[in-house]
Amino acid sequence: MKDSNKISRRGFLKAGAAASVAGLMASIPTAVASAAEPEQVAEENCLFWSKKPKYIFLFIGDGMGLPQIQSASFYQGTTQNNGAVIPAELSFMKFPVVGSVTTYDSTSFCPDSASTATSIASGEKTESGVINMKPWTRDVPFETIAEKLHSQKGYKVGVVSTVNIDHATPAAFYAHQASRKNYYEIGVELANSGFEYFAGGEFQKVNGNGSVPNNHEVAAQAGYNVVTTQAGAAALQAGAGKTLIIAEKLADGNSMNYAMDAAAGEWKLTDYVKKGIELLNNNKGFFLMAESGKIDWACHANDAAASIHDTLEMSNAVQAAVEFYNQHPNDTLILVTADHETGGLGIGYKTTNYDTFLTNLTKQTVSYAKFDTDYVTRYRAEKTPFESVLADVKNCFGLMTASDPDAAANSTLVLTDYELDQIRTAYERTLNVGAAGQGDMSQQDYELYGTYQPFSMALCHVLNHKSGLDHTTYAHTGAPVNIYAMGVGAEEFQGAFDNTEIFHKLAELTNVK
Template identity: 25%
Template sequence: MDRRKFLKGSALLSGILTLSPFELFSSRNTICSNTIGRAKNIIFMVSDGMSLGTLSMTNLYSKNILGRESNWMNLYHEKKVVRALMDTASASSIVTDSAAASSAFGGGIRVKNGVLNMGPNGEKHLPIWQKFKKAGKKAGCVTTVTITHATPAGFCVNSEKRNAEPQIAEMYADLEIDVLMGGGDEFFNPETREDKKDLYTAYQKKGYQILKNNADLKNLKPGTKTLGIFSTGALPYSIDRTHLSEFKNTPTLADMAKTAIDQMKDHANGFVLQIEGGKVDWSAHANDVAALIHDQIAFDEAVKVAVDFAEKDGNTLVIITTDHGNANPGTIYGNDATKNFNSISDYKYTNEYILNKIHKEYSSKDVKDWIYEGNKIVLNDDEARQILGFYNGLEKEEGLYNYKKLPFKLYSEIQKKHNSVGWISMDHSGDYVEVAAYGPGSEYVQPFIKNTDLHDVMLKASHI
């Protein structure tokens, strides 16, 4: 053996072995960077407020009750994606809100909770969908909450207040975002806006077609700018849409995602699309397990739409993640844990729907009968009286999306005895969260990242 070649090879091997796994992975990416494909299109998916427990329980429910693996977890099993953990902190806290989290993705910098792409001295960071629009791509956002809510807004606009939703609705029109779908009629309708501006007419003058229901979604003009506003406030929870006839004409997240892709896919310069399962977060705030699991399933169906398109297209980067955890739900050890968890399949409605139907005129028997109809749970007399205490003004419960002071926490504690699901809080958490990336540019995703890194991944993947 040539001694010089042996020593040279030994030195190289020694150098490689001294690298940390992170450095070794980074080195691989550097070596391959010249051969990484270019992403013509980007689909960025956010299951808002999805703790790891939400992903786990939804996959468990999908396997136990629906007889199949969730689409997200199947991507892991089939080794189709690059997977990472992500730190979600904001500039002002280790626990972010959705505005700061979306600004990290959209503006590429951490900002204080409550603002959209605005620095501490009022400096504006150009949102990424504007960057892509300037590069000649089409851009869109779809969500199950108001289209002007923090997560879609963080990809598109600058605002000192995330709650400036009437103004954000106007900003979208000025920017001419190509596809906008979700809820929020109150921010476009002259009858409900304080300034009485008719934004629907303003959008039509800019060439938008206006969609109001599922039938409109199926009869739209291809390639035309689209504003789809399907409800006042957020869209209904998925499980309520399934069981309540008044919601039958509301599109699903997968419906909106497919339509948005179809509207933009033939554009010569490509497109960028954000897809948000916004009510995963709202259900976690309410500790509402049926709402949570079924809206995560709805998000998972949208994942399939996006990945199926990307597989066929070959030029699309799909990023699947969340902006932060919320309430950290999880299954609890016990002899009947599996049976208890599977009983969630008996739930017909969300806790929000069930608790809104109870009135102070109800007797304990009325409460017990209604709870059994909605969840197949048999309450005892003390539990029924406790619930009624909230409607008689004896007790009140706070919460971000609990405007009517409904007893969400109390009821989730009652449910826990029957479904073996517990919650640590009713608010956001600072946990590291899951990221999955498929397609050209996914190689840029490192094993552990900050939320701002995904901004850079999108820019690098598209070569702009």
């Protein structure tokens, strides 16, 4: 039972707001006040004038802290004739409202995606690894903003992710599980949600234990169009009914490709957001959550270039929502935020001092993951000599030896003897050991390579450092993240607040219980 003598933080803020508005209203002539806004809402003895957002976009850049955004901005920037450098604004950096959000959960200041997405989706804190369940007992489910809007307001709901559609962040909007690893059960909850649109990577345990219908069959039995080809997705039109799209081209972990690895014409996050708008648009309203999940995966692997390209692709996806907003400016709210920061990305490195050389990252042509599958797998199978792989290193990462004919024209990409030794040592470990778990590695090797292929990690680290970037961890950090807002109710998201407030602010704006 709640102590009646205590007042919650939200209650305190509301009381303060009520007093402020009451004082303000006393000074406004009646004729002016009566004409202020179209809808009056009485709440806690205070009159508020508001217009509800009918179309809500919530973009979550998984792992996308301010450094991830700023590095993408700098990467896209230009240099003027006078030598001045000018960052490029990503689409959401132009939004009129910016806030700062804390991300800690019930068990950690460096939380995971299950708990942080739960906070955003349901307004509740829980343990790392838990999805929409009461912490510690894990026996009481939390209802999400998506579920409330769907059941109470009749909004259509869409959930999109560049990673597995049952991964922690997308699952937090429709599932309730004591463990984020209950993949099959999460897939069943997806089918039972009744949400109108899902799109992303493949289920992580699509066949369950083998004695039950697979997640595709479960969704089909629940009335979903299960689409597994890009042509099939493109052919879908408004009125198609409940739809689940699994990306045709799958990469590491059965996720969608990193943006930098996608083939020409291959659908990326923007395409699935546009299709979602087409299928969800209706007169009652819709809620669309779109996650750029591989920003997080890239930062776990300390792959700055892959992180930047997926952040830029998220900017493109947000722009698709902005174009919808331009057609419906009085009914649309767009939010862009992150669940947490990943990798401890820093802009600036010891050996580059007060400079950065982010144009070096343009020389990286594939992600670490694609380099692993297309190159490292072959090296290990064939025991390729180190000297023979240096041509691939140059082609894929731009790094070259001092004897290379292009060295004079690319001085910031020439490997020093120290760096060459680093990648040679990593290559030898890749051939002899490969990737390993933290418990099977020395402290030194784990700090150098994490649980990834040593050669790929060494190449990413050397290129990052030459570009003026570095990471502190292969995990998440406790840094706050930004939230960007535009449209109806955007002003509610300014200032500094906890991630649980995102849910509460949306609930108040839409008047759900």
